[in-house]
Amino acid sequence: MSLTRPFRAIALLRCLPLILIAAALPTTASADWPERPIHMVVPFPPGSSPDLLARTISEPLSQALGQPVVIDNKPGAGGNIGTRMVAKGKPDGYTLVYTINGPLVTAPELYKKTLGYDPLKDLQPITLVATSPNVLTVPATLSVNNVADFIKLARERKGELNYGSVGPGSSAHLAMEMFKNEAGIDLVQIPYSGFPQVISAIIAGDVQAGFMVPAIAMPQVKSGKAKALAITSLEPSESLAGIPTMATQGYPGFEAISWNAILAPAGTPAPIVERLNKELSQIINSDTVRKQLAQQYFTAAPSTPQGLTDRIKKDQARWNTVINQLNLSLD
Structure with a gap:
């Protein structure tokens, strides 16, 4: 026998608190x-820098979440292949990507036709992890001691000086092209397969400069085989104390920062994103991890998900200008 309207209304009112409680609870997957x-x-x-830093983060994250965090190395195309894999992955919180800024910032402009993902649409930022400036590095035998000296030499030997990079579109390439444009100098790019090969070429004098990652450059600088003329952060770096910034040597606003971040596929439930951000922020800010990052010349820099989104947008605008000035495409 069906209920009359008054009884139906009473039944619904009795169920309403349960309905509201259920609606307030996170989804089963998130809970x-x-x-x-x-x-x-x-x-x-x-063994690469991102791999080492990811492993530094993964162990305490495993402890915080009560589940193993397994590192899956998927190299290729400057980080684009593994990043694309996660961008197209299932948004259930069980797949993350630990990547550098290249696949998120410069890749969309360099690979407009073939990249296969949009960082701002296909990935959910979790947190920025750490930042590090590049180091303008020259041979120890080069008769320069600061940026002004180098620019003077480059103008005197116009078109004769070479610089090392790790290929077109790399941070080493784009930072130097930005420097060339601002300083009005002419240098010839010599691409190498990696930063270890670039620093070897600098030491040998085969190239006269390069914007290097500190972990590769600084051991050679400390041993006296190379010189560090400047770093590319706007502020001095604690781990690179004594090396002046480009900004304080006549190029205010010159910034070319390398950074690492953790993201998930777009659509990952908000409670999972919030939990990951909370746990990772505490881990990154811990004394142990900060010291481990500093050993590789990185500064801990956890952020909110929105903060990472803003960083990607800001850096895309900066480097897209340089890429377009070079009319550079890697498709």
């Missing part, structure tokens, strides 16, 4: 997460 291991894709080879 129970994580129930199995989480895979953190690193789109670079084992």
Whole structure:
């Protein structure tokens, strides 16, 4: 026998508190997460700087979440392949990517036709992890001691000086092209397969300069085989104390920062994103991790998800200008 309208109304009112409580609860996937291991894709080879930093983060994250965080190295195409894999992955909180800024910032402009993902649409930022400036590095035998000296020499030997990069579109390439444009100098790019090869060429005098990652440059600077003329952060770096910024040597606003970040596929439930951000922020800010980052010349820099989004947008605008000035495409 069907209920009359008054009885139906009473029944609904009695159920209303339960309905409201259920609506306020997170989805089952979010409430129970994580129930199995989480895979953190690193789109670079084992032993690379991103790989080492990801492993520094993954161990305490495993402890915080109560599940293993497994590192999956998926190198190729400057980090684009592994990043694309995560961008197209299932947004359930079990797949993350630990990547550098290149696949998020410069890749969309360099690979307009073939990239296969949009960082701002296909990925959910979790947090920025750490930042590091590049180091303008020259041979120890080069008769320059600061940026002004180098510019003077480059103008005297117009078109004769070479610089090392790790290929077109790399941070080493784009930072130097920005410097060339602002300083009005002419240098010839010599691409190498990696930063170890670039620093070897600098030491040998095969190239006269390069914007280097500190972990590769500084051991050679400390040994007296190379000189560090400047760093590319706007503020001095604690881990690179004594090396002046480009900004204080006549180029205010000159910034070319390398950074690392953790992201998930777009659509990952908000409670999972919030949990990851909370746990990772505490881990990154811990004394142990900050010291480990500093050993590789990185500064801990956790952020909100929106803060990472803003950083991607800001850096895309900066480097898209340089890429377009060069009329550079890698498709």
